[in-house]
Amino acid sequence: MNRAGRFAPSPSGELHVGNLRTAILAWLFARSTGRDFLLRVEDLDRARAGAEAEQLRDLAAIGVTWDGAVVRQTDRGEVYGEAIARLTAAGLTYECFCTRREIQEAPSAPHAPQGAYPGTCRNLDPAEVEFRRSNRPAAIRLRAEVAEYTVRDVLHGEFTGVVDDFVLRRNDGVTAYNLAVVVDDAAQGIDQVVRGDDLLSSTPRQAYLSSLLHMPVPEYAHVPLVVNADGARLAKRDGAVTLADLSREGVAAAGVRDLILQSLGLPGGTLESALSAFRTLDLPREPWVWRRL
Numbered sequence: 001m002n003r004a005g006r007f008a009p010s011p012s013g014e015l016h017v018g019n020l021r022t023a024i025l026a027w028l029f030a031r032s033t034g035r036d037f038l039l040r041v042e043d044l045d046r047a048r049a050g051a052e053a054e055q056l057r058d059l060a061a062i063g064v065t066w067d068g069a070v071v072r073q074t075d076r077g078e079v080y081g082e083a084i085a086r087l088t089a090a091g092l093t094y095e096c097f098c099t100r101r102e103i104q105e106a107p108s109a110p111h112a113p114q115g116a117y118p119g120t121c122r123n124l125d126p127a128e129v130e131f132r133r134s135n136r137p138a139a140i141r142l143r144a145e146v147a148e149y150t151v152r153d154v155l156h157g158e159f160t161g162v163v164d165d166f167v168l169r170r171n172d173g174v175t176a177y178n179l180a181v182v183v184d185d186a187a188q189g190i191d192q193v194v195r196g197d198d199l200l201s202s203t204p205r206q207a208y209l210s211s212l213l214h215m216p217v218p219e220y221a222h223v224p225l226v227v228n229a230d231g232a233r234l235a236k237r238d239g240a241v242t243l244a245d246l247s248r249e250g251v252a253a254a255g256v257r258d259l260i261l262q263s264l265g266l267p268g269g270t271l272e273s274a275l276s277a278f279r280t281l282d283l284p285r286e287p288w289v290w291r292r293l
Contacts, residue, residue: 002036003034003036003189003191004030004035004037004038004189004190004192005026005027005029005030005033005035005038005190006026006030006037006038006039006040006185006188007023007026007027007037007038007039007040007064008039008040008041008181008184009023009041009055010042010043010046010047011041011042011043011048011051011052012046013048013236014051014055014058014236014244015054015055015058015059015242015243016226016235016236016241016242017226017241017242017259017260018196018225018226018234018241018290020059020062021260021263021264021288023062023064024064024261024264024271025194025223026194029192029221029280030194031271032275032278035191035192036067036068037067038068038188038190039056039066039071040070040071040072040184041055041070041072042073042177042180043073043074044073044074045174045177054244056070058243058253061243062253062254062256062257062271063257063272064271071184073175073180073184076184079187080175080179080180080183084168084175084179086213087142087212087213088140092143093140093141093142093143093168094122094124094140094143094165095124095129095133095138095139095140096117096140097132097133097135097136097138097139097171098120098121102120103117103118103120106120116162117141117164117166117167119165121141122141122143122165136171137172138171139167139171140167141167141168142168142212143165144163144166144208146208148161148162148204149163149204149207149208150204151203151204151207151220152220153200153203153221154220155197155221155223155283156200159200159203159204160204161201161202161203162204163205163208164205166178166205178205178206178209179209181206182206182209182213185215185218186210186213186215191218192218192219192221193220193221194220194221194222194223195223196222196223196225197223200222203220203222221280224284224285224286226287226288226289227287227288229290229291234290239292243256257271261274263284263288264283264284265282
């Protein structure tokens with residue numbers, strides 16, 4: 001299987017400048033290392049009608065190209081089910097009946113992050129499980145055998161994060177992100193994951209799950225986000241931040257692409273021309289502050 005990188009947006013709406021910058025970086029990382037570049041639509045949750053087509057259009061408008069067909073997570077439920085079944089057969093899952101509020105209010109282990117699962121349902125006896133099933137559908141959680149796990153990131157070096165008994169399948173039957181992303185990356189031969197550094201904290205969970213499923217752990221590169229003038233992560237409420245909005249203000253897609261490339265210290269023009277100047281070690285390590293044009 002060929003080596004590959006990827007961009008995997010959720011079709012919840014139009015991509016903004018921060019999303020587009022991450023897509024360009026993922027493309028540059030992959031192409032500069034001779035990898036294929038794949039596109040996956042993570043549509044298990046938060047999908048909005050028409051958003052996928054808008055996102056594909058915007059990626060093409062700034063010059064992002066991809067190899068092969070677009071993969072959609074909603075087509076892959078059977079594969080996720082097989083992975084959960086393998087973990088269950090190995091004694092590595094259990095049913096959880098907790099509500100989100102109960103988890104937030106429960107005492108957690110020292111140093112665990114807010115919302116980390118405290119293990120409430122981990123050791124329920126069979127009679128209690130049967131009783132709770134009659135009142136509430138169960139989520140499926142991983143029975144983690146470690147409290148933390150270390151990954152290596154191209155930009156951040158070694159990073160150790162908490163691993164709790166995270167959800168594999170929600171109680172509404174939807175596969176959880178942490179499982180789906182691990183299974184999909186392995187199935188697609190993705191050995192390089194470039195994404196926003198807000199996702200670094202969840203990476204040890206995913207790498208640990210990869211090891212349990214005997215799947216390869218990708219090379220990670222968590223890149224700086226785009227932020228607004230207040231230092232908060234860029235969002236659509238920050239004004240004209242999508243290609244459509246910027247176009248209405250007279251900024252063409254090529255102009256947005258050039259602004260993004262300049263923010264990375266790269267020459268404007270096509271992505272192919274920027275590729276020759278791309279050096280991982282020269283990338284900015286601080287967030288890019290987006291100021292209204």
